[in-house]
Amino acid sequence: MAVEARLSHTAAMILQAISAGYVYGFSIMEMTGLPSGTVYPAMRRLERDDLIRSQWEKQSIADAEQRPPRKYYRLTADGKATLEASRKRYPLLERLISTEEAKSL
Amino acid sequence: MKPSHDRAFRALQNSMVCAASLLVPAGQRPEWRREWKAELWHVRHSLCECGALSWQAQREATSFCLGSLQDAICLRRESRQVHDPAPRISGAAGQCILRLCTLLVVCIVLARLLPGVQSERDPARFQVNPGVILIQTSSSTENLAPTISPALFRDWKSLRQRNFDEFAFYHTVRETAFVAARRGARWSVTHASSNLFSLLGLQLPFDPAPSGDASGLPAVIISHDSWRRDFAFDPDVAGRVMRIGGRAARIAGVMPFGVWRLPGQPDAWLLEPDAQLANASPRALGYLVAHLSPRGQAAMSGESISITVRASEDDDTEFYGVSFAGRLRGPWGLFWFALILSLLALPAVTSVTMGESNYSSHRPSRKRTMVRWAFLLAKFVLVAAIAYFASLDLAWWNSSNYSPLAEFAQLAWAFAICLFGFRWALADQRQRCPVCLRRVTHPAQVGLASRTFLGWNGTEMVCMGGHTLLHVPSLPTSWFSGQRWLYLDTSWEFLFADSGAW
Numbered sequence: 088m089a090v091e092a093r094l095s096h097t098a099a100m101i102l103q104a105i106s107a108g109y110v111y112g113f114s115i116m117e118m119t120g121l122p123s124g125t126v127y128p129a130m131r132r133l134e135r136d137d138l139i140r141s142q143w144e145k146q147s148i149a150d151a152e153q154r155p156p157r158k159y160y161r162l163t164a165d166g167k168a169t170l171e172a173s174r175k176r177y178p179l180l181e182r183l184i185s186t187e188e189a190k191s192l
Numbered sequence: 193m194k195p196s197h198d199r200a201f202r203a204l205q206n207s208m209v210c211a212a213s214l215l216v217p218a219g220q221r222p223e224w225r226r227e228w229k230a231e232l233w234h235v236r237h238s239l240c241e242c243g244a245l246s247w248q249a250q251r252e253a254t255s256f257c258l259g260s261l262q263d264a265i266c267l268r269r270e271s272r273q274v275h276d277p278a279p280r281i282s283g284a285a286g287q288c289i290l291r292l293c294t295l296l297v298v299c300i301v302l303a304r305l306l307p308g309v310q311s312e313r314d315p316a317r318f319q320v321n322p323g324v325i326l327i328q329t330s331s332s333t334e335n336l337a338p339t340i341s342p343a344l345f346r347d348w349k350s351l352r353q354r355n356f357d358e359f360a361f362y363h364t365v366r367e368t369a370f371v372a373a374r375r376g377a378r379w380s381v382t383h384a385s386s387n388l389f390s391l392l393g394l395q396l397p398f399d400p401a402p403s404g405d406a407s408g409l410p411a412v413i414i415s416h417d418s419w420r421r422d423f424a425f426d427p428d429v430a431g432r433v434m435r436i437g438g439r440a441a442r443i444a445g446v447m448p449f450g451v452w453r454l455p456g457q458p459d460a461w462l463l464e465p466d467a468q469l470a471n472a473s474p475r476a477l478g479y480l481v482a483h484l485s486p487r488g489q490a491a492m493s494g495e496s497i498s499i500t501v502r503a504s505e506d507d508d509t510e511f512y513g514v515s516f517a518g519r520l521r522g523p524w525g526l527f528w529f530a531l532i533l534s535l536l537a538l539p540a541v542t543s544v545t546m547g548e549s550n551y552s553s554h555r556p557s558r559k560r561t562m563v564r565w566a567f568l569l570a571k572f573v574l575v576a577a578i579a580y581f582a583s584l585d586l587a588w589w590n591s592s593n594y595s596p597l598a599e600f601a602q603l604a605w606a607f608a609i610c611l612f613g614f615r616w617a618l619a620d621q622r623q624r625c626p627v628c629l630r631r632v633t634h635p636a637q638v639g640l641a642s643r644t645f646l647g648w649n650g651t652e653m654v655c656m657g658g659h660t661l662l663h664v665p666s667l668p669t670s671w672f673s674g675q676r677w678l679y680l681d682t683s684w685e686f687l688f689a690d691s692g693a694w
Contacts (some may be wrong), residue, residue: 088462111231113234113235113256122262123259124258124260124263126259127227128265128267137246154234155230157227157231160436
């Protein structure tokens with residue numbers, strides 16, 4: 088895959104965080120420890136490369152909880168494949184952000 | 193933390209997010225603002241303990257907002273890289289034309305603002321009647337010095353003439369003019385025949401010699417410079433009485449800017465009866481203006497006429513009459529002369545060939561060739577237009593009156609700008625790819641003349657679109673005298689960032 092070879096460690100961490108269930112910007116920042124100035128542009132680039140997809144939460148849900156709607160991110164099929172390849176390249180990635188940890192939250 | 197402090201922090205953080213969104217390219221701005229605001233709400237919410245945030249939490253929320261500024265700067269940089277591909281713009285033909293057009297607009301705007309240029313560009317303002325000539329003694333036709341005595345004017349006017357049907361005379365002296373009761377100024381005053389302006393046919397916005405003046409005071413016309421300098425552009429100056437050289441005179445009006453093109457640059461014209469003018473001091477040499485009769489016009493050869501006056505058997509005096517039509521051509525005549533001169537001189541300063549030879553039989557399409565020639569023509573036209581307006585600006589920017597020196601300056605500037613502008617246009621064209629019209633770049637020196645005997649040495653440059661290579665020999669030889677183009681086939685295109693058309 089063309090994108091796979093260009094994926095940086097930062098991008099791989101973001102993909103792993105989304106895969107682990109940290110599905111919005113601030114939670115990814117908290118989990119990865121990456122600053123705001125890095126995470127959001129990186130997520131835009133991942134979205135441009137069709138590795139992740141964003142979706143605004145329904146206004147009715149946000150209204151019911153009396154908060155602004157937020158933007159959620161999820162992996163695409165290409166994103167999942169790229170993440171699998173990246174895990175082989177960065178073996179510590181999965182241990183750094185484990186899926187079980189996110190599920191327990 | 194007090195609620196008021198919390199509100200202040202909230203306002204600060206919101207304004208930081210808004211400021212960050214303003215840095216984002218306009219198309220993505222609403223989306224980013226919405227996301228940052230939503231995220232900021234959740235950041236604050238996750239840090240909130242009891243209604244108001246602690247100092248530590250406020251610091252974290254503010255650092256999140258600072259991160260949004262970094263996001264915005266990053267996005268802006270990325271957007272600029274996407275939209276401003278440097279190789280595409282650099283050296284583009286459109287950019288070259290745009291620069292020339294900008295320069296032309298600047299020159300035109302300057303020409304509109306400078307009164308000297310405005311006056312010069314309207315030849316109708318200073319054109320005189322056909323058949324009017326300036327008569328001088330033949331010995332001084334070049335420097336236009338005053339040579340005619342008042343007595344000669346009186347004699348010529350009193351005698352019956354075959355070649356002339358009207359005369360006017362003027363001479364200039366320095367006199368003290370009182371523009372106010374006690375304020376005197378040294379003026380250069382031209383004493384002129386009352387029919388001078390009607391003989392010349394100058395279009396003045398007032399009657400230069402009003403006949404209905406009951407006071408009997410002579411009329412004086414003041415120059416535009418005097419009006420500005422001594423009357424501070426007073427709009428009610430016409431009709432006022434002033435003293436010039438101890439005599440009272442009534443101001444008839446102000447000479448419009450740039451209308452007077454005859455020799456001398458007076459501050460005022462005092463119109464006097466011919467009898468009074470003819471009785472002036474014999475040393476007050478001046479200029480004789482005459483109107484040719486039909487017979488005189490037939491005798492005129494070109495723009496001059498030679499006049500021989502026989503006073504006695506052995507005493508012939510030569511005079512020389514020169515037409516004003518030749519002297520008052522206006523800026524177009526000078527410009528065309530300079531343009532033709534520069535085109536004739538162009539082969540002396542540069543090669544006029546376009547370096548058309550190439551290594552292969554490949555030729556650009558007919559459409560490309562036509563576009564290339566149209567581009568060269570556009571550059572020539574724009575350079576010529578810039579030369580016209582820039583030469584006017586440079587020659588007449590500080591001229592308040594007509595001066596032959598300013599005319600010469602206009603000619604010299606127009607010639608220089610045309611010559612070197614055309615030279616640049618040709619040199620620029622030779623360095624542009626015949627396919628896309630971009631300038632070839634990345635010069636590479638190949639071989640050294642001192643180390644190769646029959647091998648090629650020179651400079652190679654490449655078109656950024658991947659269309660051509662240009663070979664320029666460092667030492668022209670009989671087998672490689674000029675530059676040559678090598679057309680690259682389409683297999684080269686993938687190597688170049690921007691192979692699109694210009």
